[in-house]
Amino acid sequence: MPLRHHHNATLAARTGSFLAACAVALVSGTPYLYSTYGNQLTSKLNLSGLASNVVAAGVHYGLFLSVTAMLLIAGYAGLSFTYGGLFGAGGVYAAFLFLVFVGMGSQCGYMVAVSTNNHNFHAARGLAMGIPIAGFGLSAMLFAQVSSHAYPDDTQGFLMFVSIAIGATILSAVPLLRIFAEDQPSSNREGLLEAQHRLVAVTDNSAIDEDEIMSPTSIGVGTGIGSIPICHGDSENHPAAAAAAAAAAAAHPQHRSQYNTRTSISRSDELLSDAEEEERRRTQEQERLIPVGGHQYAIIPGPTSPSQVSSPSSQSATVFSKPVAGFALFRTNREAQLMWLSVLLLAGPCLMYIGNAGNVVRSVYRDRFEGPSAEPTDDELVQLQKLQNFHVSMISLFSCVGRISVGLMSDIGKRGRGSWWGVDRVFFMIYAAVCTWLGQTLGAHTTTVEQLTGVSILVGLGYGSMFGVAPTIISEWFGQATFGTNWGWISLAPAIGSQSFNLIFGWLYDAEARHEHTKQCFGPECYRTSFVLGACSVLLGVLTLMYLAFRTKRATQSYWN
Template sequence: MKSIKLSRKTLSFISALLISSLCGTQYAFSVYSTSVAERLGFSSVQINTIGSSANYGLFFFGPFFGYIVDTYPSRIIPMLASITIFTGYFCLAMTYQGYFPNSFLLCVFYLLLTGIASCAAHLSSMGTISTNIKSYRGIAFGASMALFGLTAFIFSQINSLFFRGDTYHFLLFTAITTGVFIFIGSIFLVRVPQEESHEEIISPSEENSSTSSASLNNEERTPLLSRHEESDVRGRELFQNIDAMILGLTLLLIGGVGLMYMNNVGAIVKSLYLSTSTHPLLIDEEYFSSSLPSDHDLNKIQEYQNFHVTLLSLFSCSGRISVGLMSDLSKNMYNVRRLWFLLAASLYILIGQILAGFMIKDLNHLWISSTFIGFGYGHLFGISPTITNEWFGKIQFVLNWYFISFGGQLFNLFFGYNFDKHKNDCSGLSCYNTAFYVSTIGSMISLCVVSTLLFKRRNQI
């Protein structure tokens, strides 16, 4: 009987990891964004709006699905999510190929569906982990979040290896893969009832000898298992809490700036490539012209785009993992507050913005900016949930977190507006550096905001 229960929980955990690895496809948007814009004739503002809709689907519906998953746990939610995410990517592929009407608003809706589905499936997997895994819950959550962050890396590598320049079949592959495997994972996503949850995947004897070291592996370990009395701020109280509002502003600024770069790195790569191309006519025409770049140029651009999406994904993942370990060590051993790591995230992204917007003028050095921004973005979303949990409690943590983390898309839209304004009379850096003036100012403000929080809470956690 014990072995059966253990097998059920192990299989469920593996299924949760499988689902998590398929829920971050919105961060691979830059892999195909320029191709979609060229084929369908979308402006930069329009393609940024389409990309942002996936992120809004992921974040805006978080409170709703967080409540549903906590209150009515069921495998039906990820099953429906699998159908929804398949529908979104399939419809986008059909639109790209000309089988469905070429509509900007419909494309926004398709990507919104993928974001909603990703949100529902990911929260379902996290809820299952929370119920089934008691020992080493932090490690389990860390593995899930890391795989979520690696989704863009996985799909960008698949695109590079098997779908060079073939956006239609790549979108079909994404639709089928995410839909089928999330559905399969949901079949085995079983929550073991509380009365059965005495045996863990790792034995109690191992737990007793390893609790100390395991607690350092993920930032969620400390707040989840803390024995100290915790805060309970929720609902209207959250919106009346000054610290919550300042923290939300910080995430809006840092996250928005980072997301602007991540969603537009494809456009940046293409602009820099064409400005240094051996074909000078390319830089004198409208940017999104499908007739001028050769197949060789398009393939090279796709390779560079995949490389930078991969780089952003890998460093975002490493940032999420490392900040948990470092913040736990620093807090437990040296009493260093976690807010310092939020300040570091802001600094990393500021450096990346300055490099990309004003100093890097060719593709040979753009990787430096992608590294800083990816690592800073990972730091941000690795440490912020822990801060939210510790400051405002875990009773309604999911709702609190999504309310605080929602926002940041305005930088995306401004980048698109600025790019459209200059695309006919610019090349390379000059096509987009005005947007980086604004984002750099946003990053500087975020540094001031985090510093204010550090001073305000100097005698608190």
Template sequence: MTGSDRQYESAIDKRDFDDNRPLLHDIDAGLNGTGEGRSRSDSRLSAIRTLDGSTDGLLNNVVEEIVERDRRKMAMEVMRVCSFVVGVISCLGAGSITAFSLYGPLFLTRLHYSQLQVNAVSIAAEVSMYLPVPLFGYLCDRYTPSPLALLSGLVFGGGYLLAAFAYRSGPPPDVGGEGWPFWVMVVAFVAIGTATSCMYLAAVTTCAKNFGRGQHKGIMLAVPIAGFGLSGMWQSQLGTYLLYERREDGSRGDVDVFRYFLFLALFLFCLGVIGTFGLRIVEEEEEKYIDEAVEELERSGLLEESEFFQPRSEVQAAYGTFSQAADGDVPDPELSLTLSEEERQAARLEKEREEEERRKKNWLLNFETRLFLQDQTMWWLALGFFLVTGPGEAYINNLGTIIQTLTPESYPPNAPPPAGLPSTHVSTIALTSTIARLLTGSLSDFFAPPATHLFPANLETGRRPSSSGSTANRPTLSRLAFLLPSALLLSLGYLLLSSPLPLQHPGLAHVTTALVGLGYGSAFSLVPIIISVVWGVENFGTNWGIVAMVPAAGAAMWGVVYSRGYQDATDGGNGSADGQCHGWRCYGFWAVGCTLSVWVAVVAWTLAWRAWRRRGVVV
């Protein structure tokens, strides 16, 4: 054997040959004279061809995997965008309760409800809209938004159908009528409020989880929330200019409440069905957030006392497969599994992995809920939200009667109120709140410093993020720098209403309505964004649901204060023959209280902001 042959043979590893073929098969055949047709050079050429073929197959597999990965990525992106569109459309319909002022005064004049009863209907809707939010958020986080969307469609349809026929039946028996009892209308609006919460939270949670840690998370949350505010505008305009009653002279009268409720029942039922199939959370994004949250907890040292995340040598695992792997058992080669046994083993391992991931997710979400409730700054944030949204909800629900209080008793009965039509004020609030939500969401994205997701329980070891190149050369503003001035604008609206000016110039009521819309919309846009930034998006539905309960208490409290002052002023000589109140006493003391409430909210939010800055939490 020549030296070159030895050099060539030493360059070939035995792994290049098939295990079942003898290494010297071709050489022996040539020496015996039976394989002269196949020379050593032919053998080398065949080996090279085989190597080239296997290389081509490997490259083809790599290309196919890349194409398949891109296809999956594109499909997830399409799903994310489509879910966002469906979420915005759902919010555009879900806020039908914000048009309550359109037909609220007709409950006074047509059904002969008292002001306390009208407020009881609106408060029932508000309480049922906000109190179940933590439960619905919990279901969204643990499962998917689709069941909530379907539930919202069914409950919306039933609630508005019941309200439509209760209104059509006429005044209740306790005021001399033959209609359905008052409690039927309350039950109908409890259903409407519950459905509102379901549809709104399903849509917003979908957008938050799909875009929660992107560069434009603020605007992606602000758009559906703004759509919720816009729903009252277009629905009130539709009721005013399409679904109206005709007077005897053929002119346009009040909204036809029966037809209006029937339209909402059918429309919102269809919207709920669409959301059932259209609201989807991209699973890879959710798994990524869960894993990142666990890593942050591990770095913070909060997992040291957790039995779930202790090493398996310390805690007996519930699954034998993982325990065997941990013990380092080496399988006996003689006990090799057949193909079917390997498939069953792989399926069992996959099932155990999924169970492990589910347990990890549930543990993490429950752990984050405890951290959220134990954090003092959450309570400051919720207190400010309570003091801001309560007066706002009461103002929106009682717009119709507030406008009438600014109308002199000597004013012609069929003439438009000097302070404007209720539908105009509803549209003003919808537009200004929408503008505020979009502006605060987009501007806070642009000016806010890079967010660092910190767990609030880790009070002493906050990490300030390093400035990236894109943010180092521009000024940064905290989201609280947008929230606090918005609240001050809201207080100016109530302060203007509490002054004597609106009585002398009723047109100033539009200014109050616009300021209330700006402050109210900013609060509902920035508070959920702040929650997602400070406490993360893994448990966003539950966290935001807990804070979103407080407007129910605020709306109930300030609604009762307004209705009591209104009724006392009516009984004290400010009422007219149709049961409506006129003058400053009908609303003045309530407006002063709302102004003070917003100022206290500013103080509470300032305290929360100071605490976050001390921890190094970037908001």
């Protein structure tokens, strides 16, 4: 009973930590809320299109360069005061600084939520990480709807509300966030050990040392990560290893009964938990992707000839070296470099549209009026605000759908030694890239507000899908112990891509506005070239991911063959 009470208490605490992580993530995705108030802030501070995009880039500097609660409270409260005119002519610099605070606080909250679930849920890591990641994507929709219904014409009050709501949520969730030690299925192991003793008594009528039964040298071909275990159900998948063991048993009749016993034990090992199978699969994936010589492990292969099977001196050893993470990993590992490049090429165009959705909506909406450059009426401003909130909500909603669905599907795809119908997690990245490319291509041909809905859906779905699976790939390929560091380096790619494409959008927007002799640009010409460049970037990203998929697929085949 005490053990059951302890298990229930641990389960409750783990559930509380999971919900707290989801709550933190839900209020940490507000950097994507910028388009809800960006036009109003730009008009209030009298900024050009390029200056507006420079200010907007501040949130992505903070978001991807990353207290959490304090930074977010200070960021949104500061924006509220800036909008109210507190900093006067220096408002543009203040707005940039406070958006950096917002981005840094959001990234801290995001990393806390994702890292907590990454450590606490091993068997279903994709789903456990996908839910808070989905909440992160849903954050902008949540607050955009609050803006539409509670603050339709009060931007300053809305920003102050966001500051208070985020701070209260995070401070309430902090006490529940915990890292739990991985469960040890001791009862399974004890039952398996007892079954092994019974099998030994029946087949051999002689005592076999418990350490000999459980040791890698007695039940597998080689030891360590580079060895080929015969137990754990691998004999069927490694016929060469099984044949070697059978040949050794035939050559030494005194070991035949032990071989039969071990064959029976291998079937018993199928009862091991899914978590152990997941951990074994993840370790094998790290082996084949991380090069020998110091990135994570140095592996010496086990014996291959039948004569070596039963020789303890011939068993291989695993040499553990210092883990390599961060810049050193991305400097030396080709898979890490390709992953970084693909995220750069995909995230840049996505964040360009996410940050400028308000500008695109305004350009299309005002273009249908006789005098688009004239001062809009109050009713037109309210309608424009609703349209902006709608598209922010669409981006956020489908980003959430992409994050959680791809996390779940990639978990299913990884069952069965890393493939499901031959599908690996990288192929879900390609799916995300295709959605993004379709969104950018449709954006280049959009001329009405109604057509923009498809752009928002596709870009949101592609962006969410990418960030629904990319963290899991980084964790599995390069180890969860260094996940935070490695994901931090990956996060530099969206920051660089966002800055580059936002500056391109702002420069082209201002160039078209000067051509029309207006301060603000109206019509499809304002954004068409930016979307074309975005589509080209994403197409390069698709090709990069296809090459990455080819490399990892080839590594998988060579590993199992």
